[in-house]
Amino acid sequence: FQSSQKEAIRVKEELRKEVECLRADLQQVREDRDQSVAQLNTLTAELATYSEQARKSSKDSELLRIKAAAFEETCSSQQEQIETLQKQLAVATEKLKHADVTAIEAMTGYESQKETIKDLEERLAYAEFQIIEADKLRKKLHNTILELKGNIRVFCRVRPFLSDTDSNGQEEAIISYPSSVENAGRGIDLMNQGQKCSFSYDKVFDHSASQDDVFVEMSQLVQSALDGYKVCIFAYGQTGSGKTYTMMGKPGRDQKGIIPRSLEQIFKTSQSLESQGWKYCMQVSPCITLQYSSCNIVLSMLLLRHLHTGVNVGNIQ
Numbered sequence: 001f002q003s004s005q006k007e008a009i010r011v012k013e014e015l016r017k018e019v020e021c022l023r024a025d026l027q028q029v030r031e032d033r034d035q036s037v038a039q040l041n042t043l044t045a046e047l048a049t050y051s052e053q054a055r056k057s058s059k060d061s062e063l064l065r066i067k068a069a070a071f072e073e074t075c076s077s078q079q080e081q082i083e084t085l086q087k088q089l090a091v092a093t094e095k096l097k098h099a100d101v102t103a104i105e106a107m108t109g110y111e112s113q114k115e116t117i118k119d120l121e122e123r124l125a126y127a128e129f130q131i132i133e134a135d136k137l138r139k140k141l142h143n144t145i146l147e148l149k150g151n152i153r154v155f156c157r158v159r160p161f162l163s164d165t166d167s168n169g170q171e172e173a174i175i176s177y178p179s180s181v182e183n184a185g186r187g188i189d190l191m192n193q194g195q196k197c198s199f200s201y202d203k204v205f206d207h208s209a210s211q212d213d214v215f216v217e218m219s220q221l222v223q224s225a226l227d228g229y230k231v232c233i234f235a236y237g238q239t240g241s242g243k244t245y246t247m248m249g250k251p252g253r254d255q256k257g258i259i260p261r262s263l264e265q266i267f268k269t270s271q272s273l274e275s276q277g278w279k280y281c282m283q284v285s286p287c288i289t290l291q292y293s294s295c296n297i298v299l300s301m302l303l304l305r306h307l308h309t310g311v312n313v314g315n316i317q
């Protein structure tokens with residue numbers, strides 16, 4: 001019994017020790033379990049975090065995918081634009097090259113034209129100088145001729161026979177014109193009571209002379225006035241001798257007298273001389289005075305009236 005008892009005590013001791021060991025193991029297992037639970041919790045938390053992150057990442061990646069698609073689309077359209085622009089650039093470059101060539105050509109042309117213009121300007125200046133010199137010479141020669149013709153000249157104009165006012169048909173018998181060389185166009189013979197009276201003038205216009213024929217002589221004097229010389233033309237003659245007709249004329253182109261024709265010549269010449277730098281200032285007074293620089297031209301005309309009975313000197317117009 002005693003040995004059994006001892007054996008039992010020993011077994012009991014062993015069992016107690018085993019229980020203690022088991023308790024220690026259990027404790028260890030519990031601690032391990034607690035640790036594992038803690039780790040599990042941590043891992044679960046981490047998993048949740050990772051899951052959340054994964055969810056977010058997936059969302060982000062979806063967004064990024066959409067953005068990437070949009071960018072790709074934009075990129076492809078921009079690529080197209082780039083291609084188009086490159087083509088345009090190539091065309092523009094080509095054009096630019098062409099324009100460069102044209103510009104160089106134009107520049108060369110411009111330079112040569114500049115040279116031509118310069119040359120022409122020089123020639124024009126020289127031509128203008130020559131014109132001015134030639135004009136001076138012309139004026140001088142023209143007025144020398146007029147001086148040689150005589151500073152005071154008397155022209156005689158015979159007006160045609162007027163059937164309603166003049167006595168019948170004696171004109172030819174009374175008026176005749178000498179045909180001698182020295183008096184041709186300058187002389188006039190009148191019969192007065194059977195006696196022949198001869199007169200000579202610088203020029204005689206017979207009854208057939210037109211207004212134009214008369215003005216051919218006067219226009220030289222008008223030109224003198226335009227050249228700066230003083231000129232006076234006046235008509236003188238008896239009533240009805242044709243002063244008004246000669247000076248003013250009648251309506252109608254060929255009937256214009258000295259005054260309108262002179263004015264036409266003055267205005268025409270003064271306008272054409274404007275291009276040479278001349279400026280004319282004209283003034284008209286009751287006796288028709290046209291002023292050029294300090295010179296005056298007074299238009300009137302000495303007109304002698306030759307009637308059947310002889311030479312009559314009438315009033316001054």
Ligand SMILES: Nc1ncnc2c1ncn2[C@@H]1O[C@H](COP(=O)(O)OP(=O)(O)OP(=O)(O)O)[C@@H](O)[C@H]1O
Pocket residue numbers: 158159160162237238239240241242243244245246315
């Ligand atoms: N050369 C001519 N050709 C044709 N008709 C003329 C000519 N000369 C004058 N006459 C005419 O003679 C007439 C008288 O001329 P005008 O009136 O010109 O004379 P006048 O000398 O001016 O006279 P007054 O001193 O009285 O004014 C007018 O009818 C005019 O048309």
